Amino acid sequence: PGRNQWIHEGRKKSGVETAKVIKQYIHGLVELNRKNLALSPDSDRWRPPHLGFYKINFDVAFDTKENRSCSGVMFRNFKGDILASKTMIHENIPSVFVVEAIDCVHAVISGRDLGIMHAEIEGDSLTVIKKAQNTERDKSAIGLYIHDVKNLSEGFNGCKFQYARL
Secondary structure, three states: OHHHHHHHHOOOOOHHHHHHHHHHHHHHHHHHHHOOOOOOOOOOOOOOOOOOOEEEEEEEEEEOOOOEEEEEEEEEOOOOOEEEEEEEEEOOOOOHHHHHHHHHHHHHHHHHHOOOOEEEEEEOOHHHHHHHHOOOOOOOOOHHHHHHHHHHHOOOOEEEEEEOOO
16 A cells, blocks of 8 residues: 555655565464455455455565565465465566556466456555546556556456555
8 A cells, every 4th residue: 555655645664664564464364364254244355256256365575675576376266265366476576567467467477377257456556446447548668568457357357447445
């Protein structure tokens, strides 16, 4: 949320604050492996997809000094059961927008490879989600990745892109 708040709301977070958020996120992922997901219908956090759909979440951590990132994709069914997950390390990435767009492409490709036909693809990059939802051709620096996301997602019988405000 720090990057989105910085870009879309003009709020900045320090490196220490960002590192703390990432550590909390990783800790949360570890805890998910230890217990079943118990979701409240009133929760502001992750919401299960509609019956018959799968939720594909993607997220990244970006090191601006080294131009490296770590990204992940998680696949869950309507009950919240984790079906699969994938993490990737990326080198020589010019910006966080590029790696978010690449991760969205990986989410779509991996979903198709798993045979998922109906998907809700959710990420916390408002920029990438808005561009994926937009029917116009994207001419930005990440436009080719967005083009791939749109073309590849046509392979699903149903696909929705959603912004996840964490």
